[in-house]
Amino acid sequence: MNPPYFEELNGTHLENDLNTNLLLISTVLGDSADFNKIIININGTGCAVLSIEGMASTQLMGELIYQPLTDLAVQKITREELHRFVAEGSLMSADRQSVDQIGKLTELLFSGFAAVVTDGFAEAVCFGIQGFEKRAVSLPETEQTISGARDSFNESLRTNMSLVRRRLKTPALRFKLLQAGKLSRTDISVAYIEGRADPETVDIVQQELMSIELDTLLNSGYIMPFIDRTYGQSFFSALIVTERPDVACAALNEGKILVFIDGTPECIMLPTVFADNFRTMDDYSQKPLFAAFSRWLKYLAFLLAVFLPGLYAALVTFHPEVFPLKLLLNLAAAEEATPYPLVVEIALLLVLFEVMREAGVRLPKAVGGAVSIVGGLIIGDAAVKSGLVSQPLLIVVGITATASFVLPSLYSSLSLLRLIFVLAGGLGGLYGIAVVSLLLVFNIASADQYGAAFTSPLMPLKTHGFGDIFFRPDFPALQTRHTTIADRK
Amino acid sequence: MINEKNKLTGAGLICLLLVVRAFSALTFFPTNMHSGLLFIAGILLAAPIHFMMILPAAKLTKYNKADTSTVYAEAWPFISKSVKSAYLLYFLYEAFLTVGSLSYFMDYFFSVDMPRVLTVLCFALAAVYGAGQQTSALGRTAQFGLAGLLLMLLAVGAGAAEDMQITRFDVAVSDQKSVLINAMLSDTDRCGCLVMFSFLAGRTKGDNVAAARRFIVAKAALIGGIFAMVTAVLGSYAARCKLPFFTLAAASENLITERSDAVFLVVWVFSGVVKLSALTHCGALCAEQLIPRIKRTSAALVVGLLPAAAALPVLLGYGWDRLISAEYGLVPNVLLSFAVPVSFLAAGRSKHKFSDNSAVLQK
Numbered sequence: 061m062n063p064p065y066f067e068e069l070n071g072t073h074l075e076n077d078l079n080t081n082l083l084l085i086s087t088v089l090g091d092s093a094d095f096n097k098i099i100i101n102i103n104g105t106g107c108a109v110l111s112i113e114g115m116a117s118t119q120l121m122g123e124l125i126y127q128p129l130t131d132l133a134v135q136k137i138t139r140e141e142l143h144r145f146v147a148e149g150s151l152m153s154a155d156r157q158s159v160d161q162i163g164k165l166t167e168l169l170f171s172g173f174a175a176v177v178t179d180g181f182a183e184a185v186c187f188g189i190q191g192f193e194k195r196a197v198s199l200p201e202t203e204q205t206i207s208g209a210r211d212s213f214n215e216s217l218r219t220n221m222s223l224v225r226r227r228l229k230t231p232a233l234r235f236k237l238l239q240a241g242k243l244s245r246t247d248i249s250v251a252y253i254e255g256r257a258d259p260e261t262v263d264i265v266q267q268e269l270m271s272i273e274l275d276t277l278l279n280s281g282y283i284m285p286f287i288d289r290t291y292g293q294s295f296f297s298a299l300i301v302t303e304r305p306d307v308a309c310a311a312l313n314e315g316k317i318l319v320f321i322d323g324t325p326e327c328i329m330l331p332t333v334f335a336d337n338f339r340t341m342d343d344y345s346q347k348p349l350f351a352a353f354s355r356w357l358k359y360l361a362f363l364l365a366v367f368l369p370g371l372y373a374a375l376v377t378f379h380p381e382v383f384p385l386k387l388l389l390n391l392a393a394a395e396e397a398t399p400y401p402l403v404v405e406i407a408l409l410l411v412l413f414e415v416m417r418e419a420g421v422r423l424p425k426a427v428g429g430a431v432s433i434v435g436g437l438i439i440g441d442a443a444v445k446s447g448l449v450s451q452p453l454l455i456v457v458g459i460t461a462t463a464s465f466v467l468p469s470l471y472s473s474l475s476l477l478r479l480i481f482v483l484a485g486g487l488g489g490l491y492g493i494a495v496v497s498l499l500l501v502f503n504i505a506s507a508d509q510y511g512a513a514f515t516s517p518l519m520p521l522k523t524h525g526f527g528d529i530f531f532r533p534d535f536p537a538l539q540t541r542h543t544t545i546a547d548r549k
Numbered sequence: 550m551i552n553e554k555n556k557l558t559g560a561g562l563i564c565l566l567l568v569v570r571a572f573s574a575l576t577f578f579p580t581n582m583h584s585g586l587l588f589i590a591g592i593l594l595a596a597p598i599h600f601m602m603i604l605p606a607a608k609l610t611k612y613n614k615a616d617t618s619t620v621y622a623e624a625w626p627f628i629s630k631s632v633k634s635a636y637l638l639y640f641l642y643e644a645f646l647t648v649g650s651l652s653y654f655m656d657y658f659f660s661v662d663m664p665r666v667l668t669v670l671c672f673a674l675a676a677v678y679g680a681g682q683q684t685s686a687l688g689r690t691a692q693f694g695l696a697g698l699l700l701m702l703l704a705v706g707a708g709a710a711e712d713m714q715i716t717r718f719d720v721a722v723s724d725q726k727s728v729l730i731n732a733m734l735s736d737t738d739r740c741g742c743l744v745m746f747s748f749l750a751g752r753t754k755g756d757n758v759a760a761a762r763r764f765i766v767a768k769a770a771l772i773g774g775i776f777a778m779v780t781a782v783l784g785s786y787a788a789r790c791k792l793p794f795f796t797l798a799a800a801s802e803n804l805i806t807e808r809s810d811a812v813f814l815v816v817w818v819f820s821g822v823v824k825l826s827a828l829t830h831c832g833a834l835c836a837e838q839l840i841p842r843i844k845r846t847s848a849a850l851v852v853g854l855l856p857a858a859a860a861l862p863v864l865l866g867y868g869w870d871r872l873i874s875a876e877y878g879l880v881p882n883v884l885l886s887f888a889v890p891v892s893f894l895a896a897g898r899s900k901h902k903f904s905d906n907s908a909v910l911q912k
Contacts, residue, residue, distance in 0.1 A: 221844045375811065382806045487649045488663060488671075490811055491655060494818035495675050501693050502826075504687035508554065520691040 062464050072162040076181035078106045085110065088162055095169075102132050105139045106179035107146075115172040117191020124189060125174060147185045154187030167245055184409045194219070195325075202468050205342045212303040217247050218323035223305040224251060227310060232256070239268050240283070247322040248283070251308075256315040259509045260271040261331065265317055279372045287319065287330060290514070295500065296473050300332045331509040333516045335529045336386040338362070343532045352531035361466035364459060365474045369406050370481030370493055372456050377402055378489030387445050394450035403486025406448050409457045410479060412439065483490045536538040554576050555684065557753045559760040561688020564695040565827055566742040566750075566764055566769055571698055573742075574772050575794045576650050578779075578875070579735040582729055582788035587717040589773045591732020596769040598733070599743060600761060602883070605890040605906045606747035607757035612897070617747050619838065619844025621897075626770045630839065632889055636748055637835035639881050641856055643741050644828040646872065648672050649860035651821045653869040654792060669857050672822060676703040677853035678834050679826030684752050687823075687830055694816075694823045700814040705794075706778055713781035722747030737789050738879050743886035744770070748831050791873065829853040 074081050084096065086092050089095045094113035099106060108194040109125055132145065147158055148474045157173075159165050160183040165175060172190030177183075197219065221235055223449035232254040248269055252262050262421045268286045274357050277283060280301055285291045290298045303326045308318050311329040329336075335459055343351040376391055383391065398405060416435040425429055443449045462476045478498070485493035507514035517526045527533045557565070582588045606617055617636075620627040650669045663671075679687065722728050737743075746764065750757045779793050782800065787793040798813035806812075832852035837843055865871055 065698050076760050377816075380809045381808055381810045384807055386592035490814045491663075491668075491818055492817045495671055495822060498694075498814070498819050498822050499675060499678060499691070502682055502686060504691070506682040508683075511554065513685070513689070515689050519561070521560060 074160050074162065074165070074177070074182045074184060076180055076182050078108060078177060081177050081184075082108055083336065086093070088166060090507070098126075098133050100129055100133070102129060102142055103135075103137050105142050106178045107142065109179065110184070111120070111173060111174040112169050114171075114176045114194050115170065115190065117189050119192060120189035121174050124187065125176065129176075131209070139178070139180050143181050148174050148179060148181075157186045157188075158183050158411065159186060160184075166274060172246075177338070182242055189233050195234070197223070203302060203304050203307070205340060205345075208341045209304070209306045209343045211305060213305060213308075213325045213327060213436045215248055215323050215325050217320055220305075220320050220325075220327065220410060221249055221251070224312070224318070227305060227309045229255070234264075234314070236266060238266060240269055240274070241274045241277040242273065242275050244278070246277040246371065249318075249320040251310050251312065251320065251327075253315070253316040257317050258315065262317060264317065265330070266512065271321070272436070277321060280319075280321055280326055280328050281317070283321065284328070287328070293503075294336060294507040294514070295477065295503050296337075296470065296514075298330070298514055299334060299471055300329045300336055302329060303327075306339065310344075331512040332339070334513060334514050337467055339528070342414070348532050348534050357529060358466055361463040362470070364466040364475075365467070365479060367493070367497075368456055368460050368463075369478050369487035370483075370496075371407055372453070372485075373403050373482055374485030374489045374493050377486060391452055394452050397447050398450050399447070401486070402453070403482060405453055406457070406482050407479065409449060410460075410482065413461050414459060414475060420472075425459075478488055492507055555683040555752075557684050557688040557749060559753060559755040559757075559763075561692060562746070562749060562753045562760055564824070565688055565691035565765060566746055567767055568691045568694045568698065568767055568820050569745060569824045569827060570740065571695075571740040571771055571775070572696065572817070572824045573739045574775050575817055575820070576654065576792065577739055578788045578790055578791075579732075579739075581731055581735065583722045584720055584725075585776060585785040585787075586720055587722065587725060587728045588732040588735075588785075589776050589780070591729050592736050592773050594729065594767055595733040595736045596765050597739060599737065599768070600739055600765040602899045603693075603743050603750075603761050603765075604889040605894045606750050607761045607889065609890050609894050609897075610750040610753070610757050612894075616748060617751070617885075617893060619751065620893055621832065624840075633835050633838050633866035634883060635889075636744075637832055637839065637852075638742075638882045639744060639885055640828045640832035640835065641852065642881075644676075644825055644852070645856035645859050647821060647828060648676070648679055648823065648857050649826045649869055650873065651807065651818070651825070651865055652860070653873070654795075654865055655818075657791070661759065666861065668866065669861055672825060673853050676829045677849050679822070680829035680849035680853060682830075684749070684830065687827055691827070694819050695820060697816050698820060701809075701812050702774065702778070704803065704812055705798045705801045708809050709778070709782045709797055709804045712800060713778075715781070717780055717782075717784045718777075718789050721786065734879060736772070739880055740886075745827065745831060747886045747890050748834075749784050825853075835869035 072084070076083070080097075082099075084095075086095070096109075096111045096113055098109045100105070100109065100288040109121070109129075113472070114140065128145075132142065137145070149450065155173075157168065159168065159175075165184050165186070168186045169175060172192055173186040173188055175184040175186045178185075193218045194239060195214045197211045197214055203212075211223065212320050213223065225233065230253070234252055234254055238248045238250065240248055250262065250266055250269070265287055269283065274282060284297070284299055288297060288299050300311075302311075308327050308329065311332075312318060316331065318328050319330070321327075332352050338355060339491065340354075343354060344353070376395060380388055380392070395402060400408070400456060413435075415441075416431060420431045420435075440454055444451050444454055460478060464471055464478075467474065481496055484496040486492075488495070505515055513520060518529055564880050579588070609617060617632065619629070619633075648669060651672050656663075656665060679690065701874065731783055738817060742764075748763065775794065779787050779797055782795055782797050787796070790796065795810055795813060795817075799808050799810040801809040802807065829849055829852050833845060833848035836848040836852055837845060840848075863872065
């Protein structure tokens with residue numbers, strides 16, 4: 061056998077002899093310490109119960125397998141009756157499969173199944189009695205809302221599927237199960253609503269997932285390059301990752317497709333458009349007027365996060381005549397006192413902010429507060445008092461940082477973009493800002509994902525769904541089905 | 550067959566052509582403008598003539614499902630290649646004027662701390678990047694550009710409103726008729742957008758005749774509005790100085806900024822590069838049709854860098870002033886936007902050579 065893929069195991073079948081089967085399985089698993097093997101003798105017929113430590117539920121194994129088998133031991137029962145009882149009788153579990161290939165058997169064992177192998181039969185009956193440790197459904201960490209649901213996806217694929225099913229009680233909701241990862245054999249589920257999602261897109265997504273040749277799939281980032289058509293071209297991702305079941309269900313209703321990965325507490329939504337990054341569930345639990353105001357605040361936050369530092373650098377360095385006199389005098393006095401060019405100061409502060417943010421993410425919660433104190437009070441205040449950076453600049457960077465946290469799904473793109481704009485504005489003034497803005501607009505406008513333009517439904521203009529970009533229509537209007545991926549037929 | 554998804558929408562085409570025309574209006578102000586009001590009247594009177602000029606191209610795409618450069622490519626290959634070459638040369642020349650003017654005015658007015666070579670290179674590379682995208686992406690970018698342009702016009706107009714005077718709209722010229730005719734000719738001279746319409750009509754979805762009508766109306770309103778603003782604030786002789794709209798923007802103040810020329814700069818550069826990208830894109834399409842082996846990115850690179858390379862010696866030799874004030878002739882505009890399409894249309898109708906040449910549009 062050629063480790064570590066063991067692909068030839070799929071062609072290796074179980075034998076009739078129990079001891080041979082046990083030897084074969086032990087050889088494949090390399091006598092692993094977490095492999096449990098209990099051999100029972102029932103009226104002269106050997107029977108082995110196989111499981112992996114910590115994967116199958118001990119309690120369920122006792123109730124559903126050991127207890128019935130032990131009861132059988134006192135009855136006069138033939139080998140065939142025993143096997144029929146195991147395969148079809150009263151050993152109950154929600155999921156029961158009979159397998160005769162070693163490869164499939166090991167896969168099920170590692171998925172939390174318990175297998176019963178009977179002497180004289182070249183098959184194993186596997187019972188889905190998973191009992192591995194998993195995190196409970198908890199509060200969303202990165203997509204918090206003021207009102208609305210408080211649950212989020214967790215690492216268990218089946219739990220995530222049930223969270224969606226609970227909210228969409230329609231038989232049109234479909235889940236397609238796949239496996240990917242040559243070593244990890246990770247379960248992936250593709251969810252869509254029949255009749256809403258484009259069938260061609262569903263097929264393409266499934267084919268792309270099945271063609272993944274990676275060894276392991278440990279989170280959603282591993283599969284994004286395979287299903288994001290604009291991964292290497294567009295600055296912004298045309299996929300959105302969410303940890304909220306309600307957001308996922310809303311996306312399904314709009315004809316989007318979800319991809320769940322076992323072991324990842326989030327799902328990928330596709331195809332998405334740029335405007336989807338600005339929509340939150342809070343918009344749909346407030347009055348339309350405030351929801352529209354909130355939506356526009358997000359657009360303003362995006363503009364501030366991307367353009368403010370670069371514009372500041374451009375205007376102060378090359379076009380100071382734009383400012384009113386009083387403001388200009390304050391800015392001039394502040395910048396005159398600092399030793400470095402403005403573009404260097406801005407870049408330094410932005411990079412420092414990213415360092416502190418990264419430190420805040422990695423540090424334990426108990427220490428996280430100290431980082432805030434160090435960052436805000438010591439570095440910020442001390443840097444200004446020592447004359448390293450100017451106070452107006454600190455305000456600009458503070459506003460930029462706060463604005464970028466309004467849009468968590470765009471944070472990574474915004475961090476890079478604002479540095480580019482700072483360089484463009486600092487070196488080329490408004491000319492640089494204009495050219496880079498144009499390149500950015502070209503980049504956004506040229507992204508097409510599974511037939512849906514990234515700028516849809518604004519461009520191409522589609523009235524159906526257009527309103528949801530700039531304001532939240534009233535619910536009577538929303539009774540007509542709307543979607544942002546409006547240009548696909 | 551060109552992918553439907555990659556075609557321009559009608560709105561995209563209109564926005565693209567409006568941005569192209571608006572850049573020309575903001576940059577190449579006619580020096581022979583003696584009366585702003587008569588000039589605006591000339592623009593409005595020229596509108597129906599421009600519609601008649603592009604109507605044959607619109608009808609050609611309606612009947613043949615192909616545009617002027619590719620129709621009859623199989624029936625009359627030599628004529629078709631000549632037409633494509635003519636388009637290519639036109640777009641190269643327009644790109645040469647655009648990139649040169651962008652760079653010329655950049656350091657003439659805006660004191661950008663970059664050498665001219667770098668400015669030209671940045672413009673050219675940005676245009677090459679834009680030209681390498683699909684035609685539909687160009688249309689969407691132009692829609693953003695037009696939105697920005699309209700906002701800029703609104704901001705500048707609002708800021709200069711208190712300086713506007715109706716008395717500046719006078720007809721104090723000796724020969725009003727010749728001024729009107731000059732205005733119409735001058736406007737037509739700057740309407741490279743008409744040539745672009747006849748070229749891109751075959752790559753547009755929907756009813757091109759309706760798109761042509763809407764475009765002409767919008768163009769007349771937009772250009773007329775620009776001239777009206779300049780005349781109302783600066784008077785009829787504003788055109789004697791370079792970039793009068795820049796002067797207008799500099800005089801426009803609002804609650805936040807003392808001047809609006811920074812806003813003008815951003816929008817002007819944006820529009821200019823959109824125009825340059827569109828010209829480079831159209832030139833690259835011609836190059837692809839003339840040389841089938843060439844790829845889109847290579848064609849865009851060559852078509853984008855050639856005009857920049859040609860403009861550099863003129864810019865570095867401080868000879869661009871002569872080109873700015875030159876009226877570069879109606880002939881290419883009329884030929885390529887009207888004469889060629891109408892000839893093909895007439896020839897097709899008379900000899901019943903309508904065929905579906907959409908297979909020729911490979912890309």
